[in-house]
Each structure stands twice: as C-alpha cells, then as structure tokens.
Amino acid sequence: MFSLLPFIPMAYFGIRLSVIDFKTHRLPNQMVGWFALIELAVMSVLSLGGPYLDQLANALAIAVATTTSFLLLYFLSQGSLGMGDVKFAFPLGLCVGWYSANEWLLAIFISFLLAGLIAVIGLASKQMTRKSRLAFGPFMFVGTLIVCVFAVLN
Numbered sequence: 650m651f652s653l654l655p656f657i658p659m660a661y662f663g664i665r666l667s668v669i670d671f672k673t674h675r676l677p678n679q680m681v682g683w684f685a686l687i688e689l690a691v692m693s694v695l696s697l698g699g700p701y702l703d704q705l706a707n708a709l710a711i712a713v714a715t716t717t718s719f720l721l722l723y724f725l726s727q728g729s730l731g732m733g734d735v736k737f738a739f740p741l742g743l744c745v746g747w748y749s750a751n752e753w754l755l756a757i758f759i760s761f762l763l764a765g766l767i768a769v770i771g772l773a774s775k776q777m778t779r780k781s782r783l784a785f786g787p788f789m790f791v792g793t794l795i796v797c798v799f800a801v802l803n
Contacts, residue, residue: 652701652747653801658687659744663790666737670786676733685740692747704747711746711753712739718757734785741793749800760785760792 662684670676696705719738723730745753764785771777 652695652704654695655688655691655744655747656797656801658684658691659740659794659797662687662740663794667784667787667790670733670784674731674782674784676731676737676786678733678736681733681736681740685743688740688743692743707750708743708746711750712742715739715742715745715753715757730785734789737786737789741789744797745793748797752796752800756792756796758792759795760788763791764788 662680666676666680666684669680692701692705692708695701716735716739719730719735723732723735741756742753745756764783767788768777768783771781771783772779777783
C-alpha cells in the first residue's frame with residue numbers, strides 16, 4: 650500500500666506541469682525541481698529499512714537513463730524538443746523506475762505515439778500546420794502514467 654505513495658507527487662506535479670506546458674510551452678525549472686526532490690524524498694523514506702531499496706535503485710537508474718535519452722533527443726532534434734522536457738524526464742523516470750523499471754522505453758514510446766497521433770489529427774483537421782508547436786510535457790506525463798498504472802494493476 651505504501652508503495653503507491655509516489656503516485657501522489659506524480660499526479661500533482663504531472664497535472665500542474667502539463668497544464669502549464671500546454672498553455673505556455675514552458676516547464677518551469679523550479680516546479681520540475683520540486684517534483685524531483687519530493688519524489689526522491691518519498692521514495693527514500695519508503696526505502697528506509699530495506700523493503701523498497703531495490704525499487705529506489707531501479708528508480709534512480711531509470712531516471713538517469715530516461716534523462717540521458719531525452720538529452721540525446723534534444724541534441725538530435727535541433728531545438729524541436731525543449732530542455733524543459735529533458736529536465737521533466739528525470740522525475741518521470743523516477744516514477745517509471747519505481748513501478749516498472751523494465752518498461753521505461755515503453756513510456757517514452759507511448760509519449761511519442763500519443764504526440765504523433767495528436768499531430769496527425771491536428772494536421773488532417775487543419776488545426777495545425779507543419780510549423781505548429783506541440784507541448785510535449787503532457788504526453789510525457791500521460792505515457793508515464795499509463796505505464797505506471799498498468800504496472801500497479803498487474
């Protein structure tokens with residue numbers, strides 16, 4: 650039951666940051682930092698005494714791997730992916746690593762799949778052009794949330 654506690658900051662910050670990113674195309678550093686710090690604190694407290702120590706190690710490893718992947722994508726995309734998305738990848742990676750370390754690439758894939766689907770629908774309906782900007786943070790959050798919820802339910 651206690652292992653579900655990391656969902657609280659993930660839901661709170663994920664929703665708030667998604668709304669901000671959708672409206673402004675920005676993910677505020679301070680809020681992303683608080684998200685990461687609180688998520689780490691919750692996971693560290695749960696790991697005291699050892700029952701979730703392996704989950705904490707997995708969460709940290711996946712957070713670093715996810716952030717590194719997004720940093721690489723940032724450089725390869727030549728500005729299409731923002732640095733805020735790279736920073737947002739760390740606390741989201743913590744969550745995926747905590748609940749389903751083996752599925753971290755699936756969370757990234759779902760994020761890009763959903764964003765691509767929305768882009769295709771926007772282009773087809775002429776609501777977007779090829780030059781339109783699409784906030785990616787909400788898709789990152791939803792991809793992470795989907796993977797984490799399915800991990801908990803299984």
